[in-house]
Amino acid sequence: MKIGYVGLGAMGGALARWLVADHDLLVWDLNPAAMARFAEYGATPATSLPDMARACDIVFLCLPRSSNVEAAIFGDGGLVGGLAPGKIVIDQTSGVGAETRDMARRLAAQGVDMLDAPVAGGVPSAVGGTITIMLSGDDGAQARAMPALRAMTSKIYRASGVAGDAQSVKTLNNMMNMVFRVATLELAALAVRLGVPMGELTPALEAGVAGNFTCRTVLPAIIAERSVGDFALTLMLKDNNQALELGIAAGVPMPLSALGRAAVQMNINIIGDHAGLDHVMPFMEQATGVRFMDTFDRVTDSDVTALTITALAAANRAIAYEILSVAAKMGMDLTDFGRILNNGSAWNRECENILDELSSGRASATTLGDAIDAMRGLEALNLKHGVTTLILGEVRAIYETAARELGMGASVSFLATLYERVGEVTLRAA
Structure with a gap:
C-alpha cells in the first residue's frame, strides 16, 4: 500500500x-x-x-x-x-x-x-x-x-x-488528563509539606484507588529527574479550550475543567509561549510553595498518605463524571468512550470503577462522608502551612453538595445522580 x-x-x-x-x-x-x-x-x-x-x-x-x-x-x-x-x-x-x-x-x-x-x-x-x-x-x-x-x-x-467524533474524544481525554495532573501535583505538594517524602508517597498513590496517568508517569519522572515530554502548552490550551466549548455547547457545567485550563493559562502567562509539559512541575512548585523533592518534618499524627489517596480518588472520580457527562450529552456511547479514556493518558482507576458501576449497578464501598472527611482533614492541616490548591476545595464543594442531598453515608457512586441532574444527562454504560 x-x-x-x-x-x-x-x-x-x-x-x-x-x-x-x-x-x-x-x-x-x-x-x-x-x-x-x-x-x-x-x-x-x-x-x-x-x-x-x-x-x-x-x-x-x-x-x-x-x-x-x-x-x-x-x-x-x-x-x-x-x-x-x-x-x-x-x-x-x-x-x-x-x-x-x-x-x-x-x-x-x-x-x-x-x-x-x-x-x-x-x-x-x-x-x-x-x-x-x-x-x-x-x-x-x-x-x-x-x-x-x-x-x-x-x-x-x-x-x-x-468523522470528527474521535477528535472530540481526544479533546475531552486531554482535558481529563490536565485536571487530574494539577490535582495530583497539588495534593502531592501538600503531602510533602506535611512530612511525606515523594519516594514514599508516589508508589502508594499509583497502587491504590487514587491511581492515574500522572501517578504512573509524572511522579516517577519527578523522582528520577527526567523529562515528561516537550508537548507545547499552547497546544494543550487549545485542546482545553475546545473541551470547554463542547461543555458550553452541551450545557454541562465543567468547573474542574475550567480550573485545569486556568493552570495551563497561568503557565503560559508566566513562562511564555515556549512553555511545555516539563514546565508544569516547576510552575506547580512555585504556585504551591513546595519543592517536590524537599523533605519536611511530619506535622501531624494523622495518616497523611491515606488522606491524600482518598482525596485524590475523590478528585479523579469527580473529573471523570464531569467529562463523561459531556460525552453522554453529545450522544457518545460511554462504554466505548470509557474504554478509550482508560487506555490512554486519561487513565484513572476511579474512571474504570465508574464504568463498571454504571454497567453492573454495583456501588463503591467508599462513602461521600469518607471522601469529605479526608478533604476536610487535608484542608484543615493546610491552613497552617500555606500550600496553594486549585482543585481540592472545588472537589470538596461538589461532594458536600451531594452529601446535603444524599447523606454522608451514601456511596460515592451516587455522585452520578448529581451530575445527571445538573447536566440534564443520563449516565449509563452497557
Whole structure:
C-alpha cells in the first residue's frame, strides 16, 4: 500500500516512522531536515502535496491545528489537487471535530473518505508503538485503513462512524488528563509539606484507588529527574479550550475543567509561549510553595498518605463524571468512550470503577462522608502551612453538595445522580 504522511513533527514523525518498514511511504513537511531524515529511513520525499495525493492510497496528516489541515487539503497547492474517488485522508491532528466534519463533507462530495485518528499517550508511547488511536468516520473506510493504522499500534478504538467524533474524544481525554495532573501535583505538594517524602508517597498513590496517568508517569519522572515530554502548552490550551466549548455547547457545567485550563493559562502567562509539559512541575512548585523533592518534618499524627489517596480518588472520580457527562450529552456511547479514556493518558482507576458501576449497578464501598472527611482533614492541616490548591476545595464543594442531598453515608457512586441532574444527562454504560 502506498501511503503519504504530512507533518513530521514530534508526534507525526514518531507515528510515520512505523509506516516505513511495510509500506511505500511518501512524506511532506515544511522542514527540509525532517524530510531528509525520513529519506534516510527509506521514505520518499514528495515533490508536492498534489503529487503525493495522486500517488497514494491513503494520506495521513498530523499538524498543529485544524486550520493547518484545511490549508494542506484545500489551500493553494493542497492535496485536493491530486485526490480522486476511493482515496482516504486520515487526520491525526488534535483538531476541532466540527471543522473536521466540514472537511469530511467537502471531500465526500469528491468521493474521498476522511477519517480522524487522533492519539493519546504522548510521544514516548508513539515511539514505542503503544500509542492509543481513537478512530471515527465511515466504517468501510476504517476497515480499509486498518492495516496502516495497525502498523503504528495495536491499541485502536472506534469512537463512532462520524468523522470528527474521535477528535472530540481526544479533546475531552486531554482535558481529563490536565485536571487530574494539577490535582495530583497539588495534593502531592501538600503531602510533602506535611512530612511525606515523594519516594514514599508516589508508589502508594499509583497502587491504590487514587491511581492515574500522572501517578504512573509524572511522579516517577519527578523522582528520577527526567523529562515528561516537550508537548507545547499552547497546544494543550487549545485542546482545553475546545473541551470547554463542547461543555458550553452541551450545557454541562465543567468547573474542574475550567480550573485545569486556568493552570495551563497561568503557565503560559508566566513562562511564555515556549512553555511545555516539563514546565508544569516547576510552575506547580512555585504556585504551591513546595519543592517536590524537599523533605519536611511530619506535622501531624494523622495518616497523611491515606488522606491524600482518598482525596485524590475523590478528585479523579469527580473529573471523570464531569467529562463523561459531556460525552453522554453529545450522544457518545460511554462504554466505548470509557474504554478509550482508560487506555490512554486519561487513565484513572476511579474512571474504570465508574464504568463498571454504571454497567453492573454495583456501588463503591467508599462513602461521600469518607471522601469529605479526608478533604476536610487535608484542608484543615493546610491552613497552617500555606500550600496553594486549585482543585481540592472545588472537589470538596461538589461532594458536600451531594452529601446535603444524599447523606454522608451514601456511596460515592451516587455522585452520578448529581451530575445527571445538573447536566440534564443520563449516565449509563452497557
